[in-house]
Amino acid sequence: MTAFDTSERRAWAAQADAYARSFGKLCAYPVPRLLDAAGIEAGTRVLDVGTGTGTAAAAACGRGARVAAVDAEPSMVAVATRNAPTADVRLAVLPELPFADDAFDAVIGNFVLNHVGQPRSALKELRRVTRPGGRMALTVWAAPAAAGQTLLGRAVQAAGVGRPAHLPALAPGDDFSRDEQGFAALLAGAGLQDAGCETLVWEHRTTPEEWWGGPAAGIATIGQIVRSQPPEVIEAIKAHFEAMCAEFTDRDGVLVLPHTALMAHGRA
Known part of the structure; x- marks a missing residue:
């Protein structure tokens, strides 16, 4: 396990509920496209790796697929088990999965590669459990990031925090x-x-209160940065954030944040 992996485990410890209240709805956007790219339909044996709160697993179950799902964080496993009760949800950490070779017709991973220290090793493991001819579809955040993705980071930088x-x-x-x-x-x-990739672009609609709730709870890297600061610096970051929200707030007071992700897919 790399230092990056260790940091990720610490950052996400017991954060499932806070994630669901903040960034979970954002990350759910690519799920239908992800399932389509993996060819998931009734009877498909599917692995959802890095399932989080189980959004993709539940969607695959809704299509009649036979779903297994894994996550490295116990609180995520608990929530995913509730959200996708017909899936086989387990605790597992890439790049070691508790499944036999060629066990699945399709493997999906929604933003999981953003959270592993050795993406190539993780992919080799995902390839191992995918049967010959089976499909894989994965998402990551694009770089450079879209304007909505940089809002919180800009507020941190404006407060002089690295x-x-x-x-x-x-x-x-x-x-x-x-x-x-x-x-x-x-x-x-x-x-x-037949590896290919496409760009997904959408506007995430939220509120300033909900969006600030993610970093305030310590969610993801941005949350770890915010929570590591003394109270007066956190207040400064929040003040910059609230001022910058004006750029993205519509007439109804809704925060409209442009986001961009990449979806790659291929056949084993």
Whole structure:
């Protein structure tokens, strides 16, 4: 396990409910497209890796698929079990999965590669459990980020806060280009055939209170940065955030945040 993995486990510990209240609805957007790209239908044996609160697993169950789901965080496993009661939900940490070779017709992962320290090793493991001819579909956040994705980070920077030393970034040798070509090449390098990638663009509608709730609860890297600051600095970050929200607030007071993700897919 890398230092990045250890940091991720610490950041997400017991955070399932807070995630569901804040960033969960944002991350649910690509799920229908993800299931379509993986060819998920009635009877398909599916693995949802990094299931989080079980949104994709529940959607796959709704299509009549035979679903297994895993997550590295126990609180996520508990919530996913409630949200997708017909799925086989287990605790497991990439790149080691408790399944036999060729166990699944399709593997999906919604933003899971954003949270693993060795994406290539993770992909090889996902390829191992996918049967020959089976499909894989995965999402990551695109870089450079869309304007809505940078709002919280801009507020942190405006308060003069940098990334703390205790939050390691992905090692350069483990990273990959977060664009269509780079993501497709990552899948091809793991042995997937017909690897391709497309960009997903949408506007996430939320409220300033809900959006601030994520970092205030310590969700994700941005939340770990915010929560590591003294109270007066947190208040400064929040003040900058509230001022910057005006750029994205419509006449009804709704926060409209443009987001961009990548969805890559291929065949084992």
